[in-house]
Amino acid sequence: MxxxxxxxxxxxxxxxxxxxxxxxxxxxxxxxxxxxxxxxxxxxxxxxxxxxxxxxxxxxxxxxxxxxxxxxxxxxxxxxxxxxxxxxxxxxxxxxxxxxxxxxxxxxxxxxxxxxxxxxxxxxxxxxxxxxxxxxxxxxxxxxxxxxxxxxxxxxxxxxxxxxxxxxxxxxxxxxxxxxxxxxxxxxxLAVPVGVSGLSSARLGKAASRLDLGNVRLYRAAPAVTAPLAGDGQIFAGSNLAASLSYGDLSAVGTGTTTMVCGDTVVGFGHPFSFSGDTSMTMHAASVVYVQEDPLGVPFKVSNPTGPVGVVDEDRLAGIKGELGAAPASTLVRTVVTGPRGRSRTGDTRVSVPDFASTATALGLLSNMDRVFDHTGKGSSYVQFTISGHTSAGAPFTLTRTNRFADSADVSYASILEPPAAVDALLGNDFTAVTLDQVRVNASMSDQVRAFRVARVQVRARHAWRTVGPDSVVRTRRGRDVVLRAVLGSRRNELGSKLVTVRLHVPRSAPRGDTGVVQVGAEGDQGGDGSGDPTLGGEPTSFGQLLRSLQTAPRNDGLLVSLQLSSSEDGTPAAQTKAQVGDVVTGAAQFTLRIR
CATH class of the missing domain: 2.40.10.10 (Trypsin-like serine proteases)
Incomplete structure (x- = not known):
């Protein structure tokens, strides 16, 4: 017309x-x-x-x-x-x-x-x-x-x-x-003012590099609620227009202005948000709190977003475009954190842009940990996470993993890195496209640094324990077990000590007269970056192997004992055994083993 x-x-x-x-x-x-x-x-x-x-x-x-x-x-x-x-x-x-x-x-x-x-x-x-x-x-x-x-x-x-x-x-x-x-x-x-909820000013500054949104101005804002809001009357020419990468507990919402509304189609900003082209950001309305003067730069609008009113499906040179109505499909990131005094909180974040899922997982967990732990400081944590989704063929999958963390300065930040790394590995895998349905993280926190270090190693010989070190030589026969124990000490003996006994089986195929090094130490220190699972023979070659590799990657609370024979041509350990310590373990010790 x-x-x-x-x-x-x-x-x-x-x-x-x-x-x-x-x-x-x-x-x-x-x-x-x-x-x-x-x-x-x-x-x-x-x-x-x-x-x-x-x-x-x-x-x-x-x-x-x-x-x-x-x-x-x-x-x-x-x-x-x-x-x-x-x-x-x-x-x-x-x-x-x-x-x-x-x-x-x-x-x-x-x-x-x-x-x-x-x-x-x-x-x-x-x-x-x-x-x-x-x-x-x-x-x-x-x-x-x-x-x-x-x-x-x-x-x-x-x-x-x-x-x-x-x-x-x-x-x-x-x-x-x-x-x-x-x-x-x-x-x-003009930069896009991006309101981020759930993080203190210090945390927001530290998280800026991870957000990596380009030409934006980050500021602390209220979260965008997850309940949808009727779009009629909320979005109109000249109104506030917001687009989120995630909303809920960890909201990352950029706000500008609506230029035109044609039917149910909305166009705004006049320039890109992040120039991502086809996208699936969630559309929100917003209410402006005030316009902040900046004597050294450009003033900026501070606003609080509403719940979802539609989807932003294009992020182009001349602006963003979206449709009023249903919000886009999203991944639920749910974090449940329990603190040292029994305080607990559940936080929910919805992520509609898949590439932002790992960042939302890390910062959503950090936000909830800071809220429950209520300070930045030393401590320990036990983190269990489950990632569920489906492949492009519709096959469902689930990854579940647990680990422990300890840090003498900032246990919250030290505890948030593994779940988002797994999210990145799944989304970026070389085998199949995947859709993540839910990321659930359960974490319990203590203000005590529960960490032990390998102090010495003892070998059982003639019904007695003999302390061994780098200059020690232990003789054994092929096909036998070497019984040893690690003596684990704590800093200043604040937690006392732990004794961990394991059996290392010497392969019957080991050559007589061969020598090797037995290393006893933290599994996480010996396991590399976790990209290849020793039980799978290196890098995964299928999506199923990737899942198992992520699930069985080295843990911080594991003690690993390995035998490396001098006759090995490819450097593969001749034998390995693991034991769970129940707390974070660090350090290592070794001795020489000679095959008779």
Whole structure:
């Protein structure tokens, strides 16, 4: 249907403000108002028809959920400013909030900019690279509307920074929008404010490298609830628009602004979130807490997300696109943590982007451990996790594993690394595509560092225990058992000592006169990185072997005794035996064995 070229802002702001229970904001002179659906999905204004000093206005949210209006003028157009074949429109904007914080803010990305006749010019997406400024780079509406109808095609990498032509620099400086230094610094894509829940400021800083989301600003935020929220009335042109990689206990939610809503299809941001192309992020609405001034950089929007309202299925050069309705399929990450004084908590996180599952597992577990342990410090933990899912052929699988950890500085962080490593190994395996249905981690924590070290080794000979060391030689026959025990000591003898007795069987095939080294030590120290399981003969060659390899990888609470004969050509141990200690064990000792 044709869309009348009429001004939508006054009616849109009034209706949405009343719906939000707030006072209607002044929106300038009254104009003819189109039906709401047409206001949400207007015609695109041709970039070539824009002229210098042409008036514009638009919608964005600076507090709560009701949008404010802003006004402005066109400064010019930068050919190929965003990417090859994609121009950038440069405008100067003003509103009470823009003026208060010194310019446009991160989180305004996607704010629709309209011409006087109601057609959509585009979306705010860039700001001055040199701090805050009312100058904004705008992604053309036609390119964003192409997300509604065209099939995805290969696109060039968007530019993070754009040089401003001299003629536009002069207009920026002459109009007071920027200093000469700021204008010459160019325009930079506005970062996406990403709210992360469940982590302290210190933890968030440490986790930043693991999140690795590109051009974002991380801040602490409230979690997005897992209960779905009806999308009607929550997402509209000028509203907050949020996309999450995970939500719930560990929420990682980027917030911008909705540019247009055509039927149930939503387009916003005006630039990529992480430029991932086809994606399965969860769509949320959000409520703005405030816009934070930044004297050294660009202001940014702090907001709290709602529950899911749909799916974001494209993350492209000109913005993100999604569908209102059901949330995408997700993996449930459930962590159950019990602390040293019996305190317990269950945390649930939903992950809709598979590549983010390992990060959500690590940080979701860390968040829950910090909440229950209630400090950063020394201690021990017992961690059991189960990962369930199915292969591309529909075959179900389950991986279950347990391990113990001890650390004298930060036991919580030391305990979170193994479950996400297993998630990564399963998702990145070379044998079959997999879908993870659930990752469940149960952890119990103690503020006592329960760790023992191999102090010495004794061998049973003639009904007595004989202490042996690197210079000792023990003689035995082929096919016999060497009975030995490890004496394990604790730091400062705070936990006393432990005696672990094992039998090492010498193969009947061992050559007479051969010698070998018996090593007694922590299984984790001798087992390498766990990528190859000794019981499977090295690297897995099937998905089933990968599962067994992950399940039987060396443990921190295992004592491993191995015999390495000098006659072995490939370095394979002639014999091995393991024993569970019940606490973390470290260190090693060895002696020489001679075959008679």
């Amino acid at each position: 044709s869309i009348p070229l009429r001004r939508p802002l006054a009616a849109m702001v009034g209706v949405m403000s009343l719906a939000a229970g707030t006072a209607t904001l002044a929106a300038g002179p009254a104009r003819s108002v189109p039906p709401p659906a047409e206001a949400q999905c207007p015609q695109a204004y041709p970039v070539g028809d824009l002229v210098k000093d042409q008036p514009v206005d638009g919608l964005t949210v600076s507090s709560g959920t009701a949008p404010d209006t802003f006004t402005g003028t066109v400064l010019g157009t930068i050919t190929d400013g965003i990417a090859a074949g994609l121009d950038m429109i440069v405008v100067r904007l003003s509103s009470p909030e823009i003026d208060r914080v010194g310019g446009i803010w991160e989180g305004m990305s996607g704010s629709p900019v309209y011409a006087a006749d109601g057609r959509l010019i585009g979306a705010v997406s860039y700001g001055l690279a040199f701090g805050s400024s009312p100058v904004a780079g705008v992604t053309p509406a036609g390119e964003m509307q192409a997300l509604l109808t065209t099939a995805p095609s290969p696109q060039p990498q968007p530019r993070l920074r754009v040089s401003v032509p001299a003629r536009i620099q002069a207009r920026m400086v002459a109009g007071g929008a920027a200093t000469e230094q700021a204008a010459s610094s160019g325009l930079q894509r």
